[in-house]
Amino acid sequence: MSRRPLGANEPRNPGMALEEAWFTGRAINRPAAERRAARLTSGRSVKKEHQAAWLLNALRCIDLTTLAGDDTGARVKRLCARARQPLDPVIVTALGLEEAQIRVGAVCVYPTMVRHAVAALQGSGIPVASVATGFPAGLMPLPLRLEEIRYAVGEGAEEIDIVITREHVLTGNWQALYDEVAAMRAACGAAQLKAILATGDLQTLGNVYAASMVAMQAGADFIKTSTGKEAVNATLPVGLTMVRALRDYHDLTGHRIGFKPAGGMKSAKDALNWQFLLREELGLAWLDPGLFRLGASSMLGDIERQLMHHVTGAYASAEKLALA
Numbered sequence: 448m449s450r451r452p453l454g455a456n457e458p459r460n461p462g463m464a465l466e467e468a469w470f471t472g473r474a475i476n477r478p479a480a481e482r483r484a485a486r487l488t489s490g491r492s493v494k495k496e497h498q499a500a501w502l503l504n505a506l507r508c509i510d511l512t513t514l515a516g517d518d519t520g521a522r523v524k525r526l527c528a529r530a531r532q533p534l535d536p537v538i539v540t541a542l543g544l545e546e547a548q549i550r551v552g553a554v555c556v557y558p559t560m561v562r563h564a565v566a567a568l569q570g571s572g573i574p575v576a577s578v579a580t581g582f583p584a585g586l587m588p589l590p591l592r593l594e595e596i597r598y599a600v601g602e603g604a605e606e607i608d609i610v611i612t613r614e615h616v617l618t619g620n621w622q623a624l625y626d627e628v629a630a631m632r633a634a635c636g637a638a639q640l641k642a643i644l645a646t647g648d649l650q651t652l653g654n655v656y657a658a659s660m661v662a663m664q665a666g667a668d669f670i671k672t673s674t675g676k677e678a679v680n681a682t683l684p685v686g687l688t689m690v691r692a693l694r695d696y697h698d699l700t701g702h703r704i705g706f707k708p709a710g711g712m713k714s715a716k717d718a719l720n721w722q723f724l725l726r727e728e729l730g731l732a733w734l735d736p737g738l739f740r741l742g743a744s745s746m747l748g749d750i751e752r753q754l755m756h757h758v759t760g761a762y763a764s765a766e767k768l769a770l771a
């Protein structure tokens with residue numbers, strides 16, 4: 448059903464018993480994380496063909512998202528049409544991509560919109576991701592949150608973006624966090640579980656590291672920064688903390704877990720910066736839709752704009768390109 452990280456030979460994260468020794472007492476120096484994140488991205492630019500290649504890679508890693516209270520079947524269908532054909536034909540022809548089947552990583556919607564997305568994406572191979580578990584706050588009884596996962600999977604979602612109970616992190620109740628994520632993973636069945644940590648609510652980078660580790664120990668297939676609804680969403684210092692947890696978990700268990708920054712990312716430059724962070728910290732193998740997604744409702748438009756500039760030498764006006 449779902450695509451497995453790095454192909455069929457890489458087994459799914461089975462999870463493990465809660466091992467608090469892997470994260471307790473791990474203080475993370477915020478100024479140092481901020482300096483490292485700034486160094487990773489400042490003064491780094493890639494030009495011309497290289498930039499186009501990085502932008503195309505970002506495009507295939509995008510979870511093209513609509514998560515608005517006024518979402519409708521018609522809006523989701525339009526988004527899916529965009530997911531199937533994310534680039535203007537002028538760009539596709541100029542870059543010789545007619546046979547390349549350029550498409551996004553997934554389309555991400557609310558549970559009641561899943562059926563519209565599944566119908567619109569039929570035959571495309573693009574998976575539908577659904578948020579669930581009382582997104583975005585998650586403050587619903589656990590049985591209802593688990594039922595919401597089963598509903599979304601039943602509607603055809605192949606990926607489930609769950610939210611965690613922030614209180615468990617803020618009170619250091621790691622067992623409760625572990626238990627809820629493990630129960631959510633079981634409810635997902637074959638669908639991939641992406642654990643949204645809502646890092647803007649977690650107060651310290653030590654908490655971000657610990658929550659990342661607990662989610663992975665409980666069997667998460669991806670860890671994701673944010674819902675897009677917190678006051679602070681995806682930031683590079685937080686991302687750095689999470690990818691260090693990914694690296695440590697890989698070193699300790701041999702399992703590669705996916706990473707999804709999400710929320711507030713709008714520009715092609717954002718897409719490049721997040722990829723630079725992963726390349727430097729985890730290596731190129733992680734820059735694949737099986738292990739990396741960019742959760743964004745409005746980033747595709749700027750990527751397309753930059754690619755149009757690359758192939759024509761001029762920026763197209765917003766009206767000429769369909770802005771996602």
Ligand SMILES: O=C[C@H](O)COP(=O)(O)O
Binds near residue numbers: 512674710745
């Ligand atoms: O998971 C994806 C996010 O909700 C998208 O957030 P955004 O609307 O700020 O791009």
